[in-house]
Amino acid sequence: MNSAPGPATDRVIPVNVLTGFLGSGKTTLLQRLLRSPRMGRTAVLINEFGEIGLDHLLVQQVDESVLVLQSGCICCSIRDDLKSALRGLLSRHERCEIPAFDRVVIETTGLADPGPILYTLLSEPVIRHHFQLGNVITTVDVVNAELHLSRNREGIKQVAAADRLVLTKSDLAEPGQTAAVRDELTRLNSSARIWDAAEDPVDVDFLLDMLPSEQQLNSARHRSEEQAPQGQERKTGKPAPLIGLRLHDDSVSSFSLILDRPMDWTAFGIWLSLLLNRHGDDVLRVKGILCVEGTETPVFINGVQHIVHPPQHLERWPTEDHRSRIVFITRGIDQGRLRRSLEAFCRLQVAELSVA
Amino acid sequence: MCGLCGVFLTETHWTDVSVSTPGSGGRTRRHERLHRVALANRILKHYGLKLTDWHGSAYLLGSQTGQTAIVPSVAAVWPAAEQLRRRPLDPLDEGLIEALERD
Numbered sequence: 001m002n003s004a005p006g007p008a009t010d011r012v013i014p015v016n017v018l019t020g021f022l023g024s025g026k027t028t029l030l031q032r033l034l035r036s037p038r039m040g041r042t043a044v045l046i047n048e049f050g051e052i053g054l055d056h057l058l059v060q061q062v063d064e065s066v067l068v069l070q071s072g073c074i075c076c077s078i079r080d081d082l083k084s085a086l087r088g089l090l091s092r093h094e095r096c097e098i099p100a101f102d103r104v105v106i107e108t109t110g111l112a113d114p115g116p117i118l119y120t121l122l123s124e125p126v127i128r129h130h131f132q133l134g135n136v137i138t139t140v141d142v143v144n145a146e147l148h149l150s151r152n153r154e155g156i157k158q159v160a161a162a163d164r165l166v167l168t169k170s171d172l173a174e175p176g177q178t179a180a181v182r183d184e185l186t187r188l189n190s191s192a193r194i195w196d197a198a199e200d201p202v203d204v205d206f207l208l209d210m211l212p213s214e215q216q217l218n219s220a221r222h223r224s225e226e227q228a229p230q231g232q233e234r235k236t237g238k239p240a241p242l243i244g245l246r247l248h249d250d251s252v253s254s255f256s257l258i259l260d261r262p263m264d265w266t267a268f269g270i271w272l273s274l275l276l277n278r279h280g281d282d283v284l285r286v287k288g289i290l291c292v293e294g295t296e297t298p299v300f301i302n303g304v305q306h307i308v309h310p311p312q313h314l315e316r317w318p319t320e321d322h323r324s325r326i327v328f329i330t331r332g333i334d335q336g337r338l339r340r341s342l343e344a345f346c347r348l349q350v351a352e353l354s355v356a
Numbered sequence: 357m358c359g360l361c362g363v364f365l366t367e368t369h370w371t372d373v374s375v376s377t378p379g380s381g382g383r384t385r386r387h388e389r390l391h392r393v394a395l396a397n398r399i400l401k402h403y404g405l406k407l408t409d410w411h412g413s414a415y416l417l418g419s420q421t422g423q424t425a426i427v428p429s430v431a432a433v434w435p436a437a438e439q440l441r442r443r444p445l446d447p448l449d450e451g452l453i454e455a456l457e458r459d
Binding site for chain 1: 371373395431444448450456459
């Protein structure tokens with residue numbers, strides 16, 4: 001196979017993770033995405049070949065083998081198969097066995113915990129050099145959402161890790177069911193944008209574009225601000241759904257904190273690393289923009305369980321409001337205590353030290 | 357990248373990344389490290405532990421009984437501290453929060 005023009009390995013290649021519970025329509029969505037001309041140079045890694053065939057040049061199956069680091073947690077395990085598959089793509093392109101590719105989509109199994117996949121992408125040095133994590137897309141079967149998410153911890157983790165939530169099978173749902181699921185998902189992960197696969201045409205840019213986009217930050221802001229006008233603690237839920245759905249247990253909650261004063265980045269890092277060390281399994285998602293002392297532009301943070309992306313400077317604030325805004329999705333953590341803890345850490349001060 | 361597994365990574369841990377805008381008069385790398393150590397010690401003192409910079413490349417965590425551990429990043433301090441003290445270091449612990457609020 002000849003290599004198509006354009007190097008695959010000269011720049012950092014975005015990797016999108018497509019996850020979702022069993023039978024929630026991941027492969028159908030992937031099939032629709034791959035029909036777009038924009039996806040012509042996309043390599044696809046799938047965990048299992050399902051009933052739906054993928055007619056695409058660059059489809060490769062990976063086995064789900066997990067290498068758990070000694071004294072590591074489950075989310076911080078290296079997906080050895082994924083590491084080999086990504087490295088293999090680079091090698092095969094260099095040997096001209098496969099065409100150049102400018103994007104990778106990983107379709108996970110329905111039961112996959114997204115944590116190890118994200119950890120592999122963010123921590124393995126060679127992979128970090130060549131690839132960067134793009135949007136995490138999670139499909140949610142509207143008809144079976146309640147069943148899937150109330151019985152499976154992985155389902156909740158998949159929704160919490162999402163940057164895009166894709167509703168599937170809404171054309172088969174009962175009246176009001178789609179709105180109820182949408183509301184519940186917004187309550188669970190307010191920072192993710194929701195797209196209805198049965199109603200909306202495929203929008204590749206919207207689904208796959210890299211984070212952080214200002215629209216997304218704007219959206220997160222508006223959602224949090226519409227809950228409560230003045231900023232202490234803000235639950236990110238919306239009004240009660242049309243029908244009573246309970247997709248997750250009461251211990252899972254989503255809320256955002258707004259901090260009025262610029263924060264000391266070091267104090268924040270100490271707090272968050274200590275929080276994730278002790279409660280990382282229950283901090284399903286942390287995402288926000290920070291107003292940091294010593295810098296005029298906002299700093300974007302994004303974490304899934306114990307895994308935190310490197311902080312990124314955004315070019316500018318999305319609005320005139322320059323306060324720090326952090327969205328949390330947690331399980332069994334008291335929001336008030338979390339806020340008091342963060343504020344206590346951010347108030348820590350030490351005398352400026354002189355360096356010889 | 358990870359509070360539990362940071363010790364295995366060769367890349368700079370996210371907690372060690374400076375986010376100051378270049379030219380903004382922010383702290384130098386050396387200042388950042390000392391500031392990080394000083395702030396971490398505000399927490400660690402509640403557990404009878406002390407952190408020092410170790411040749412600008414790692415951190416030395418010590419207990420009052422002379423036990424020590426060398427760790428590569430602030431995030432790796434916490435599991436090491438829990439091992440030395442044989443108890444959890446919990447930022448949501450009411451006693452710690454109240455102590456910090458009094459400080």
